[in-house]
Amino acid sequence: MASLNPERRFKRPAVxxxxxxxxxxxxxxEFDKVILTTRKLLLAAKALKIPIYVTTQNRPRLGDTVAELRPLLDAAGxxxxxxVDKTRFSMWLDPIASGIAPQSEVVIVGIESHICVTQTALDLLAAGHRVYILADGVSSSNREEVSVALDRLRQAGAVVTTSESWIYECMGDAKIPEFKEIVGVVKETMGDTRAALKSLVGSKI
Structure with a gap:
């Protein structure tokens, strides 16, 4: 039986x-839409105090995390x-694996859907974590790759969902102290959410 005391639905979330x-x-x-959804997720993570793990692929050649996200990452402290910078096509690296709680509820945003996102998700599932892929927060250079990747990950055991759904599921109760702040984030990013859903999701879920 569920407790009447407000508590979060996810106990060990990670971004x-x-x-x-x-x-x-x-x-x-639609790279800009991936950024919009990631921005929203980072704002929610800061409000809910969710651990954040970030990677770049071969940073000397491909550059740092985009400028739009750096201030949010800095503010998250x-x-x-x-x-972490990497050459491997998975985020499941020792500095990350050693820090994440067992059986975490991990949400993934980024690129590319069929390469690094897929291999990260498969590694997380193999390690016993619950994995959520945001359909409004992942993409690839060829748009056709995205739906194939999402289908594969769904069959592998990942949950394909949207940013707003994951954020509210993470909370689980309107009586938690951070609820009003999250509502503010959702309202602030409402236009961004619609744009990302229209461009990246459509009928792909």
């Missing part, structure tokens, strides 16, 4: 931001548990 870098800006389908 993974995968390779949202400057050099990918011209090549990724100690919530950013790892900001």
């Amino acid at each position: 993974f931001v995968c390779d949202i870098q400057e050099k990918f800006r011209p090549t990724i389908y 100690d919530l950013v548990r790892a900001d």
